[in-house]
Amino acid sequence: MSADYSTFMPNPELLDSMMQMGIDTETAKIALYKTGNQSCDAAIAYVFDNPLSEQEQQHEAPESEAPAQVGSKSSSSLESKKKQARQALRERENDVESAGGPHYKMVFVVNSQLEMGTGKIAAQVAHGALALYRALNEDETANCEALEDWEHEGERCIVLRGLHERHLQDLRSTASSAGLLAHLVQDAGLTEVVSGAITILAIFGAEGQVNAITGDLGLL
Structure with a gap:
């Protein structure tokens, strides 16, 4: 697959679940690709544990945004995504326990x-x-x-x-x-x-x- 992930087809159910948790579409697609497109939990954990590469940061940025601007915002963007991923994991754990017990x-x-x-x-x-x-x-x-x-x-x-x-x-x-x-x-x-x-x-x-x-x- 190319660096812009243009040929990757994410599992639509997993992608939708991640988006409902507040994770943006492109970050969700990258995480699903990196973790084999098999598990929402694994993809969320990837977002939390791994900073995006420079290519990935450029891919998720709007086309009109200059590369220098992408670099200046990458740190705060990554920190925001980590917080989203941590919150998403906690919400999933709470949902599981409410549904009848822990995993x-x-x-x-x-x-x-x-x-x-x-x-x-x-x-x-x-x-x-x-x-x-x-x-x-x-x-x-x-x-x-x-x-x-x-x-x-x-x-x-x-x-x-x-x-x-x-x-x-x-x-x-x-x-x-x-x-x-x-x-x-x-x-x-x-x-x-x-x-x-x-x-x-x-x-x-x-x-x-x-x-x-x-x-x-x-x-x-």
Whole structure:
């Protein structure tokens, strides 16, 4: 697709949903394109987490606006879009809870300081997912029901960028204090990182609770 997204056909229902949340048409189209045109939530998260490139800023600006003017307004425009996206996510969470309960998800926060390769990250995320799944299966109370809801809703998983080992430890402490299931993955040291290094923080819980802890982290 060209830089101006002229050949991209967004899912009309997803596009309409985003526009109803106050996100302008062109920004919504860019976000849907970047996230695979599959999910309103993913597109909203993209708007919140990612600044638009210079080409994208020029694309969404009126043709009559000079490039210098676009650059001078890009910062305030981006900040406005982030606020819109944050509010839209909160409204969706409230709507879900009002309709009969929260959605659940697994979130995996990667220790970016280790500079792991793509395959290594995938393996560590898998370890984190299995650890959470085993813990949920062993729990015959509330977590068991949450697991069933998560499976029914499509087993949502999100991978986020953490800073370093201490950052992951602090997030785990906060998640555990909030009553969420959280697990730190430590590597065996057979390939890219030293033995015992914390590679991934895995968290499971209701979307609103998890977002309160990891909502400011960017997508990996």
